[in-house]
Amino acid sequence: MMRPYADKVESDPSVPAAVDIVVIGGGIVGCSAAFWAAEQGHRVALIEKGRIAGEQSSRNWGWVRRMGRAVAEYPLGIESLRIWDTLAQRTGHDTGFCRTGVVYTAQTDAEMAWIETVRRDAQTFGLAAQSLTPAQLSDRFEGASLTARAGLYTEDDGRAEPALAAPALARGARTKGATVLTGCAVRSIETKAGTVSAVITERGRIACNAVIVAGGAWSRLFLGNLGIDFPQLRVRGSAMRTAPIKGGPAHALGNGAFGIRPRLDGGYTIAQRGRSKVQITPDSFRLFGKYLGSLRENRGEISLTVDRSMWDGLVTPRHWQPDEISPFEKCRVLDPEPQEAALAKAMRAVQAAFPALKQATITERWGGIIDVTPDAVPVIDPVDEIPGLVIASGFSGHGFGIGPAAGQLAGELATGVPTLVDPTPFRLDRFGGAMLKAAE
Structure with a gap:
């Protein structure tokens, strides 16, 4: 078994004393936000606790689609497809994007x-x-x-390469003047008169005017330490890729049994469609009321799984001080085992549908953690109680394709300029109040 490869982005050697915007999280959304903000002339620091695209941004299927989304996401999907067309030229790096249907x-x-x-x-x-x-x-x-x-x-819908896309954006942001720090966890945020004034990282303090939290599956933990109740649970997915082979589909294809898409290298990325594996963790009980409606509505598509995430949730601190080692330094990258039985079932279905792939060689299998909100729609929203703080998380497995527009929207909200789409459907307050009533 091998883990998915992502094009490596080296860290800048020094931590800036001050920037305009700090982006927390080196996935597709965080890298998109950093690239857009740097392109607009803002001083930006993109900070990733592990490696760029180390988690779900390199582990997703690589679909770039507008079709089949939640209604709230269609405008982001439409704008993102337009942006995808421009990224290779604007960043100077290949993203693997092409419109293949x-x-x-x-x-x-x-x-x-x-x-x-x-x-x-x-x-x-x-x-x-x-x-x-x-x-x-x-x-x-x-x-x-x-x-x-x-x-x-x-x-007009298409695909891109998860191994290339976020790294291309991170490098593009650096070319535009951003600092890119990897292997560097943000521990907390400082405020002055209630407004964002700095972040505290494991490598030191960075003064700033705005912070975008694009931490994927880690966002609830980070925001909870600030007193913000961000509803988010984790779903475990699995995927695999084949060596180059002829005779498969020219389009990305999804049915009730599998999803498949052609890769830039001539192989295919394959995964099972259908029942999602929701990890049972302590947060599952804390958030049960918020997710009850979704569980009822999607009960045929959800299965519950108990794995080491339950233990991790029990022993991971939920609160820490800025001068303490944070949970993000103890676990740099979420790297779950793939679900071998699900992948084998998907491969059998693919080979039944495309006999030419009976000769395919599987070169990689991997697991990934998807962060899911109660309505499976992301939160892209300023936190009213902490001016200067913007959340861009909870993409529920839909983030790769809409990442470029979602990142730009987060950057626009952080800088106060007109937004490319109406941000109202992505507000945090649709789930209730943002701030916890008391520290737990």
Whole structure:
């Protein structure tokens, strides 16, 4: 078993004394925010406790889609696709982005109903989504043995390479003047008269006017130490990739059993679609009331799993002082084991659908932790109680494709300029009050 590779970004050697904006988190959203802010001329420090794209930003499927999202995310998806087109030129580095189309297929009544909902949503937002009959699916996927009653195709959607994209943005931000620090945890935030004034890192203090928390699955823990109740649970996913092989699909494809997309190297990234493995942790009990509606609505798509995350949650401190070693220094990268049975099942389904892939060689398998909000829509929002603090987390497995626009939106909120989309659907207060009533 091998872990997913991400293009390595070296850390800058020194910590700046002062910047305008500190971005916490070196995933696709944090790197996008840092790149946009640096491009606008702001002094930026991008700070990552581990390595750039070390967690879910290098472990996702690599789809760049507008279709099939929560309605609130469509504007971000549309803007992100436009931004993806420009990133290689603007950063000076390849992201692997190309518009090769995305196809969903449906076999069961529930899948048929979902595809019809997606088709209507796409139409509402002016997207060219083409319905496909079984005969048209056969023509599009020549040599395949797809069992489907219908399909939906968006020609302009595409894919990018998780191993390249966030590193390209981080390097682009550095070229625009940003400082990039890896292997450096932010322990806490300082305020002056209630407003953000600095961050305290394990390597020293950095004065700043604004902080963007794009910490992925770590955001709840970091924000909780500041007294902010950010509802977030963790879902464990798995994926794998093949060596280069001919005869597979030219489009990213998702059905009830698997997701597959062509890779830049000629191989495929494959994962199981369907039931998500929600990790049972102490936060599962603390947040049960907020997630109850989602559990009821998605009970057929969710399974609960107990693994070492329960123990980790019990022994990880929830509060610490700025001069103490933080949990982020004790665990730099979340690196769960892949779910071998789920991957084997997905591979069998892929090979049944695409006989040419029966000869495929699996070169990597990996696990990843997805951070999920109660409504599976991210929070991209300033914290009213701490002016200068912006949250950009909770992307619920949808963050890679919309990362460029989400990062820009976070940067716009941090700098007070007009936003590229309406940020209202991403407000934190839709889950209730932001600040904890008392320290726990």
